Amino acid sequence: MLAEIIEKIAGFEAKGSQYYPRPSLAGPERCLRQLVYMAKGIPGKKKEDRFHLILDDSSWHEELTLDWLRKSAFKVHSEQLEIECGTVKWKGRDFPLKGHIDGIITDVQGKDYLLEHKAINHFSFQRYLEKDYPLDYLTQCCLYIVGLQKLNPEINEGILLIKNKNTSQYLEFRLHYDSKNDILYVPEVCGSNGYRREGTIFKNLYNSAIERLNQIEHYCNVNDLPPRQYTLNDWQCNYCPYNEICYENYQEEFNQLEAIQLSEDYQSLLEEYEVLNEQKKIAEQRLEEIKEELKKILLNANAKAGKIGAFTITRNIQLRKQINKDKIPPELIPVIYEEKLFETLTIKKQ
Ligand code: SF4
Structure with missing residues (x-):
């Protein structure tokens, strides 16, 4: 009675998100081609109602985390402060790249840190805990630190705090950003379960972000598309609202590709x-x-x-559930079975 209503209300209330250059879209993992579709105003596939609930959950997780932090020795302030992180080209003019930070935390010595909070699924959380780095979020933090430095030149550190929505575990990326040279130092990654791993250094995240946003403007102006950033069977493409448009006529396009002579290095x-x-x-x-x-x-x-x-x-x-194809009414077969393109690679030696 209620379960279905909630999803529907969330879908009904959801406001369409129009493209404009913003820090949350500027990272290198976000498909550039997808952003160009958005920027051109091309409507993508409608998102499922449940997707809007997932987004809403994430912002409430942020509130919950801030509540816990307010009980600590850190002072939490400047939530949703608007900052200007740079300038990019958009619709033929200089466009201020604005963002809203999750907050600033001040330690007992009075030192300020940018706080960026993300609530994500278990699978991605484990990936970031054990080995990977969330480059889009880290880029967003660099942009925010640049924006914050316009208000307070002293701020050059931050914390990217990631919450596992399934287990409520936390993961923390300590950040030190050298904005002059565009170098982000991540000295350590630590989880609330006591797990720790050594961090690393990233160069050029800020400048690449600005360049990517300017490329979107360029592709819109020349009415072209950048190459596909991901391949057909990547999860990014599977979940992309532009999948159908992006791979329209792909078979013909694929058939026209030619063979190349590989360099000796690949032997x-x-x-x-x-x-x-x-x-x-x-x-x-x-x-x-x-x-x-x-x-x-x-x-x-x-x-x-x-x-x-x-x-x-x-x-x-073991008792396994399997579909008995003989019991599927023939009229349902065209509905159940969808044709889907897959790309594979074969390696043969003559
Ligand atoms: S389908 Fe894949 S390559 Fe195409 S726009 Fe979407 S994410 Fe990018």
Whole structure:
């Protein structure tokens, strides 16, 4: 009774988001081609109602985090302060690149830090916790620090705080930004579970962001599109509202592509691939043989499991759900099965 209503209300209340240059769109991971579609005002596929709930949840998570921080020794202030992070070209004129920061936190010594909060799904959270860096968010922080320095030249540090929406764990990227040389130092990444890893250095995030936003203006002016930033089966393309437009006539486009002569440098890479592939085939075949042999031992002994030293082998039966295609009414088949293009790579040796 209520579950469906909530999603529908969220969809109904959602305001369409028009493109204008802003820090949250300036990072290198956001597909440039997608942004050009947006900037040209081309309508993309309508987002599902639930998507608007997900966005709304994220802003409430930010409120919750700020509430916790207000109980700490840090002073939280300047929430949603508007700042100007630079100038880009938009619609033929200089356009101030404005943003609203999540806040500033001041420590007990009176030092100010930019605070940027993100609430994300479990899968992305784990990725950032263990190895990757959220380049779009880090770029946004560099832009914000530049904007903040116009109000307070002393601010050159920040914290990108990421919350796992599934587990409520936190992840913190400590930031030190040298705006003169456009170098972002991330000395350490730490999680609320005690996990820590060494950080790294990023160069040119700010300047690249400004350049990308100016490129959008250029592509709009010459009525062209940048190359696709991701390939057909990447998740970015699967979730992109412009997927259909972007890959319209892709088969014809693909058929017109020609073969090239690869540089000598790739010979050794292909040889390595060939060797590894052969090893994999041999290993897979041997693994199957071993498994078959072990299975036979248990079958012959009419046993469910067997042990030797630290090893245990076990026969399992599992109940799996599967679709019985024979039970699908024929009239539903065209609706259920969708045609989808996939791109694959084959490597052959003559
Ligand atoms: S479908 Fe993929 S390449 Fe095309 S605009 Fe979207 S994200 Fe970019």
